[in-house]
Amino acid sequence: MRVFLGSLAGSNSLIGEDIASNYGGSFIGASNFGYGLSAWDFASNNNAGAFIGSSFGGLINTNGTSFGAFANPAFVNPAPNNTIDLRRNLPTSLSVGYALSAAISVNFRNGNKGFSVYNDASWSQEVFNFNVGGGGLGNYIINGVSTGQDYSPTMVARIVLRKTNLNSYSYSVTLGTTTYTANDITYNGYSNIRGFKFYVSNTEAGSNNDLYFNSIKVYKIDEPISIIPTSTFTTFVSYE
Numbered sequence: 275m276r277v278f279l280g281s282l283a284g285s286n287s288l289i290g291e292d293i294a295s296n297y298g299g300s301f302i303g304a305s306n307f308g309y310g311l312s313a314w315d316f317a318s319n320n321n322a323g324a325f326i327g328s329s330f331g332g333l334i335n336t337n338g339t340s341f342g343a344f345a346n347p348a349f350v351n352p353a354p355n356n357t358i359d360l361r362r363n364l365p366t367s368l369s370v371g372y373a374l375s376a377a378i379s380v381n382f383r384n385g386n387k388g389f390s391v392y393n394d395a396s397w398s399q400e401v402f403n404f405n406v407g408g409g410g411l412g413n414y415i416i417n418g419v420s421t422g423q424d425y426s427p428t429m430v431a432r433i434v435l436r437k438t439n440l441n442s443y444s445y446s447v448t449l450g451t452t453t454y455t456a457n458d459i460t461y462n463g464y465s466n467i468r469g470f471k472f473y474v475s476n477t478e479a480g481s482n483n484d485l486y487f488n489s490i491k492v493y494k495i496d497e498p499i500s501i502i503p504t505s506t507f508t509t510f511v512s513y514e
């Protein structure tokens with residue numbers, strides 16, 4: 275394991291990273307086989323858990339694997355609250371000029387699953403959210419706004435959050451061939467990037483409802499690091 279001991283304003287272009295293939299098939303709370311990031315912190319209820327496996331279509335795998343999580347079933351009487359949050363922190367808030375990125379893979383959209391970023395290290399002040407599911411029909415939602423994106427059984431979200439100045443941040447979320455962007459924003463009145471989590475809750479039973487994620491990176495904006503191999507993106511939508 276490599277341990278990052280410097281500041282997030284360091285000179286190396288890639289200053290934090292973690293990938294599922296570091297974990298040798300075992301993914302448990304308090305583990306850490308990346309660098310530049312705190313150890314994982316799992317918070318779960320009832321029938322929920324984490325694992326290492328192959329993402330849908332293998333599209334976000336590194337050396338054949340991704341991080342995975344499940345929380346089901348939702349539809350029993352009375353319905354239990356099956357949830358898991360897989361939480362982590364940066365050692366300090368993201369410095370201006372740096373970015374945090376990750377890749378997510380999903381199939382079915384029932385329940386809720388996704389990625390949240392927080393202004394603080396106790397995961398209480400949400401500054402960004404990408405959510406799959408909820409809202410009746412269920413779809414792909416960025417900061418509470420539906421993208422209207424069509425369903426895909428091998429949907430991949432490539433998420434990049436950039437710290438553009440002291441009082442705001444910018445994001446890009448690529449779904450398929452469409453990239454959704456917003457520049458120099460705050461959300462819920464917050465703009466720091468410190469804590470983050472991947473989460474899944476109350477899905478139907480079955481592996482098609484699981485959440486997969488991988489390739490967490492922290493790097494300089496002017497020296498972008500490839501999240502995962504991808505084709506050329508052709509459509510851009512702005513929420514500014």
